[in-house]
Structures are given as structure tokens and as C-alpha cells.
Amino acid sequence: MIRVLLAEDQSMVREALATLLGLEEDIEVVAQVARGDEVVAAAREHAVDVALLDIEMPGMTGIDAAARLRVELPDVKVVIVTTFGRPGYLRRAMEQGADAFLVKDAPAAQLADAVRRVLRGEKVIDPTLAAAALAEGADPLTTRERDVLRAAADGAVNAEIAKALHLSEGTVRNYLSTAIQKTGARNRSEAVRVAREKGWL
Amino acid sequence: MIRVLLAEDQSMVREALATLLGLEEDIEVVAQVARGDEVVAAAREHAVDVALLDIEMPGMTGIDAAARLRVELPDVKVVIVTTFGRPGYLRRAMEQGADAFLVKDAPAAQLADAVRRVLRGEKVIDPTLAAAALAEGADPLTTRERDVLRAAADGAVNAEIAKALHLSEGTVRNYLSTAIQKTGARNRSEAVRVAREKGWL
DNA sequence: TTCTGGGGATGACAGATGTCATACCCGGAC
DNA sequence: GTCCGGGTATGACATCTGTCATCCCCAGAA
Structure with missing residues (x-):
């Protein structure tokens, strides 16, 4: 069983996604948090394999949480799941070591799929988004x-x-x-x- | 069985909520749309009892879709489900004849609960939000x-x-x-x- | 060592913005 | 029939914003 942590601040969405993932034979949602700054502790405590992180969360963004996970629990795979497919988000997420980047208007089936693929060592990124991120270049702001x-x-x-x-x-x-x-x-x-x-x- | 329409533009969230509702014994999600301007047609075609509407959607807002439903299919109950608990949204939603107003950071259980309650003729509103809407008065802008x-x-x-x-x-x-x-x-x-x-x- | 880029600052200037008084037209309320 | 609020407009005025040239300091790259 793949042990998954779900971090998302909107309860209704979080619980619905947890239910959806829980229906998969090989996936178990062992932890849910609503704040970015609770991710690392929960991931450690429940010995998770994969962390699904929303970006916009109170306490800490999912991207920053991903960076923390990278340092403290480097074996945990990170999947960013966000409302906004902003190129800058994707870029930063990948720089922080995320393994997958999904937008919420992708089909739900991609979620479980991404979980399995990152565990096999793959990176999962929407090709359209990747192109956009590359096309527009890095953040020019100091x-x-x-x-x-x-x-x-x-x-x-x-x-x-x-x-x-x-x-x-x-x-x-x-x-x-x-x-x-x-x-x-x-x-x-x-x-x-x-x-x-x-x-x- | 309660026949439900779900209108929400983010597939992942929509499908997850549909799955969640589908697990209820007495509820069946008979239609899903991703755009506000497809709500009325889908509601008519599938003879729905309750329409769950997100506010921010392409084509037409959930609030405007609620107004259309009121006119064209007055028997359909309307539940607004939104990310933003903005008092002005609540006020406008209720003026357009919505029967319930839920925010997505409420527990998922409230969703099925609201569906059942509006069918019994109840109005379902978060009391905190209602107080905020009343406290701040109407939109002063012309x-x-x-x-x-x-x-x-x-x-x-x-x-x-x-x-x-x-x-x-x-x-x-x-x-x-x-x-x-x-x-x-x-x-x-x-x-x-x-x-x-x-x-x- | 020199060059470069980020951070920080000043002064000057043109143009954009925000405020106010005042005015006209209209439709609905009283 | 008058009053009021919304919509629209003008002119004047005081600030705020945005741009530019120019300067200093510092750290890292060449």
C-alpha cells in the first residue's frame, strides 16, 4: 500500500480527494493536514511515501513545504496539486525538488496516476505548462x-x-x-x- | 434517489465531489458541467432535483446560473458551493433565490447534508457568514x-x-x-x- | 584588479490621479 | 410640483506616480 499525505486547506476538497484516492486498491491516505507548516511533522509521524501538496495554504505554501521535505525527509516523493497553472509556480516547485505538478482542472484520474508514477521515480508535468514555463523565462524581478x-x-x-x-x-x-x-x-x-x-x- | 447536478470548473474537484456524493445511499449525481452557461440545459435534460453550483466558472457565474434556474426551472433547488465566503456573494446568491450557501472549507459532510435539507424546503447558510453579510450592509457602489x-x-x-x-x-x-x-x-x-x-x- | 549587478539614495520633471465645486438631464418618490 | 439620486460632464488644483540621470557601497566574477 502506498502511504499518502494530503495537504489542502479547503476541507471539502481535501476530504473529497482523500475519499477518491482511498478508493484505489493500492493507495491509502494516512494523513491529512490543512496547513503548510504541519506537513513535515505529519509526513514523519505517519511514514508517508508520497505527499500531495496544495500551493495556497495558511502557514506555509506547498512549495516551501516541499523544500522542507526535501531536506528533512528526502525519500518522500512530492506531488504539487494546485488551482493555478502559473509558470512561475511550476518553475519554483521543480527547483524545490517536486516530483510532479498537477493542476486541479486536470481529470481526477491523473492524481492516482501521478502518485504511482513518482514512486517509480518518474517526474510528472503537464507538457503544456512545461512549455509555457520554458517559453517565458525566469522571474526577472529582484x-x-x-x-x-x-x-x-x-x-x-x-x-x-x-x-x-x-x-x-x-x-x-x-x-x-x-x-x-x-x-x-x-x-x-x-x-x-x-x-x-x-x-x- | 435525489438527482443532483454538479457545476464546477476544476475537473479534479468536481469529480472528487461527485464521487463523494455518489457514496451516499440516497444521492445520485446525474449530471456534471464545467461551465456556468451549461447549467440550465443540463438541469432540464437530466431532470435534476438539486443543482450544486460553484461561483467562479467560465461562461457564467454560479450566481447568474442560479438566477436562470429560478426562472426556467423553479422547482430545482440551488446550493452554492464556493471557495470564497465573501459577504457580497452570499447576499447576491440569496437574492437570486439560492437555497443554500456553503464554503469549501466546511467539512465535506455538510454537502450531502445541505442537499437533503434544501429538498425539505430548508435554507442552509453558515451563521458566521450570515452575520458578516448583515453586519457590513449592502454594496454601496452604483x-x-x-x-x-x-x-x-x-x-x-x-x-x-x-x-x-x-x-x-x-x-x-x-x-x-x-x-x-x-x-x-x-x-x-x-x-x-x-x-x-x-x-x- | 576591474567589471558587473543588486541594494540604496537624491533631485528634477512630466504626466497621471484624486478631490472638489458646479452644472445639466432624467426618472421616481413625496 | 418639487426633491433627490444616478449618470455625465467640465475646470481647477494639489498630490502621487513613474521616469531618468547620477551617485554610493558592496560582493562576487572575470
Whole structure:
């Protein structure tokens, strides 16, 4: 029996997926968590073979949880299951050592399939998504540009961003300006939208 | 047997929920659709008793689909199942005649439970959400303010919004200004964020 | 050692944004 | 018949934003 951990914050979805996987002859969902920061402990405690991780979760993202697993329990295979097929997410997930990357609008059958394949050592990635990730190149934003853009996304005004990040207001303007150019946008709102779509935020 | 239609755009989630419901003795999922604009036809064709509708779907929102059902097939009970427990969504859903409103981070058992209860004529609403919806009052935005805010949310600049909505640029500024004040924000970005959180957009 | 890129800052400037007063038209409420 | 709110518009004004040139510091690469 393949021992699976399921990490997903929406109970209804998590329980439904667990039920679905539980119907497979060779799969057993031995642990469920709703927060990213509970993944490693639960994986260790229940000696899981595969961890299915959502990305958007409270506490810690599934991608960060994958990175932790890589360090602490390197034998656990990681399958990322996410709502958003953003190229940046895929890229980061693979960099953190994920073994599979699925989007939730793929057929449910792919889930059990991916679990079995990663255990055989395969990597499972949607080819369309892989192409998109390769086509668009890496995240061009520097750390600070991302920080500033993220702050701007909440609707903060330059002065507030400056205070929050301990920068001068002029520097905030500079970072925002370069971020706007790198995203090909015409103002901060559009820059935020573009960066979100690509998974850079 | 209770005949259920399931409308949800993410296949994996839809199929998992269908499986879960199918395990219930008295429930049968007789139709599944991935788009809001296919709800009415499928409901009619399969003579469903209850329609479970996600809100965010391509083609048409679950709320609008609920309104159509109300008109065309008034006997079909409607259960809205959504990721976002936004008060504005709940309010609009109920105005369109929904019988239940569930959020996906509620336990999965509530789903089958809600299906049975709406068939008995009950309304099913999360009390916390109901309180939030009542506490915050109705959407204060006028139609045009909402239009302009929505256009601004995509990162469009004033001139573009004006062109898209056939308004003068000054008028766009006026609407944006009142929208900003009504949301208690300090600029368009924050106004968009607030409006989104409340489900006004 | 020099070059390069990231982080940080300043000053100047043009253009975009947000606010306000004011005005007109219309339809429904009183 | 008047009042009010929504929709639309203009002009003026004060800020905020976005861009650019230019500077400093530092670490790692060449």
C-alpha cells in the first residue's frame, strides 16, 4: 500500500480527494493536514511515501513545504496539486525538488496516476505548462522589486511601502518603476496583475 | 434517489465531489458541467432535483446560473458551493433565490447534508457568514462605479477606462473618486482590493 | 584588479490621479 | 410640483506616480 499525505486547506476538497484516492486498491491516505507548516511533522509521524501538496495554504505554501521535505525527509516523493497553472509556480516547485505538478482542472484520474508514477521515480508535468514555463523565462524581478510590488498589491501608497520596508520613498519609486518595465506594464496595478498571472508574486 | 447536478470548473474537484456524493445511499449525481452557461440545459435534460453550483466558472457565474434556474426551472433547488465566503456573494446568491450557501472549507459532510435539507424546503447558510453579510450592509457602489472599478482592476489607465466605457476621462476620475471613498480606501488599488474582499466586484 | 549587478539614495520633471465645486438631464418618490 | 439620486460632464488644483540621470557601497566574477 502506498502511504499518502494530503495537504489542502479547503476541507471539502481535501476530504473529497482523500475519499477518491482511498478508493484505489493500492493507495491509502494516512494523513491529512490543512496547513503548510504541519506537513513535515505529519509526513514523519505517519511514514508517508508520497505527499500531495496544495500551493495556497495558511502557514506555509506547498512549495516551501516541499523544500522542507526535501531536506528533512528526502525519500518522500512530492506531488504539487494546485488551482493555478502559473509558470512561475511550476518553475519554483521543480527547483524545490517536486516530483510532479498537477493542476486541479486536470481529470481526477491523473492524481492516482501521478502518485504511482513518482514512486517509480518518474517526474510528472503537464507538457503544456512545461512549455509555457520554458517559453517565458525566469522571474526577472529582484528580491526587493518583488517585495515592493507585493506591498503595492495590497493598495499601499508609496510612503507606506517605504515605511514598511525601511526604504526611502524615492527608492520605492525606483523599484516600482523597474518592476513596471520588467513586467511590460504601464502602472503598478497592471504590474501586479501580470506578476500574479505569471506566479512571480 | 435525489438527482443532483454538479457545476464546477476544476475537473479534479468536481469529480472528487461527485464521487463523494455518489457514496451516499440516497444521492445520485446525474449530471456534471464545467461551465456556468451549461447549467440550465443540463438541469432540464437530466431532470435534476438539486443543482450544486460553484461561483467562479467560465461562461457564467454560479450566481447568474442560479438566477436562470429560478426562472426556467423553479422547482430545482440551488446550493452554492464556493471557495470564497465573501459577504457580497452570499447576499447576491440569496437574492437570486439560492437555497443554500456553503464554503469549501466546511467539512465535506455538510454537502450531502445541505442537499437533503434544501429538498425539505430548508435554507442552509453558515451563521458566521450570515452575520458578516448583515453586519457590513449592502454594496454601496452604483453600477457605473462598479464598472469603472472593475476596469481599473485590470490595470487600465484612466484614458483607457474612459474609452472602454464611453465616458469622458473626467467622469472616470469622478466615479473612481467616489468608489475610493465608499470603500474607505486611499487609492484605486486599495479600493479594488476592498471591493474584491467584500464580493462587490 | 576591474567589471558587473543588486541594494540604496537624491533631485528634477512630466504626466497621471484624486478631490472638489458646479452644472445639466432624467426618472421616481413625496 | 418639487426633491433627490444616478449618470455625465467640465475646470481647477494639489498630490502621487513613474521616469531618468547620477551617485554610493558592496560582493562576487572575470
